[in-house]
Amino acid sequence: MRLLGYTRVSTVGQDPTLQHDALHTAGVQDRDVFSDVTSGAKNATERPGMKKLLAYAQPGDTVVVWRIDRLGRSLLDVLNTVNLLRERDVKIKSVSDGIDPETSSGRLMLGLLGTLAEYERELITERVNAGIAAAKAQGTRFGRPPVDPEVVDRKLAIVAEERAKGRSAEDAASMVGWSRATLYRHLQGAKRRLSAQPG
Template structure:
């Protein structure tokens, strides 16, 4: 036994990049396959359950939804106790705050990029190329092809053909 009632056969770990979410890691996948309702996952520190606060909370919630308790030895987080539940609720609040900060930063970055002239989305198409393709599609339609068949001749979908046809009018 390793302590806290954990046996060596019940130890799961990952040695992988920190960019992967917890549930996409092989060790966590094995743990999720192995853990059953009523089990307790014991970790040294709660941050071992994910790469970020949001990932940790998502992992804890996933385990709790499956009826699996989480106990963190050094953090004192044990959902069976009132203090442990308080700590998890504090983590949830901090994770929500982290999500909001990320959203604010992304939006500020997009606004700054737009202000400096960065264009988002597809690059603008050359009107001459569109006109040529439109002519090919319209000629194919005149020869009896369906809109879908004709549009595919130039690499368009039927909707793209209709959009360009409407814009040309």
């Protein structure tokens, strides 16, 4: 069994020393630490350091982090990363949070994390559905594919709101029933409509 470390900071100006020190104290060797300096807007699996870690980790290894939130940009992203590692029989240990899969309390924490993530998924779905219901109540008709520019603009507004919260383009687009390619096509169409307006 190997101990593999992972650190993440959002900008070059942030100092990862605290994270590195915690990993060293936990027994992780320098050669086994994978790091990312990247914006929180990127999903974990899109980061180069995490990609290398996932390619390197083997069944039985333990990934050690300073805090569990280093694994993802949101609760859902953290849970997805945890699940991805566990599917590969790789354990997760968080030094500051006391999450250790070898202990009953650590397993309880991982279970609570899953419950909270499911709750967040439901809240997001409810917010999106409420936005669509409000649009319908105002006379907006949603179709597939939508041909009414007003419908497209309302969906683009929902997507923009979710993107501002740090959600990826693909995740935000799926909330209004679009693929990422469809989202970009509608963004280009909206730009063309705007540029075609007089004045």
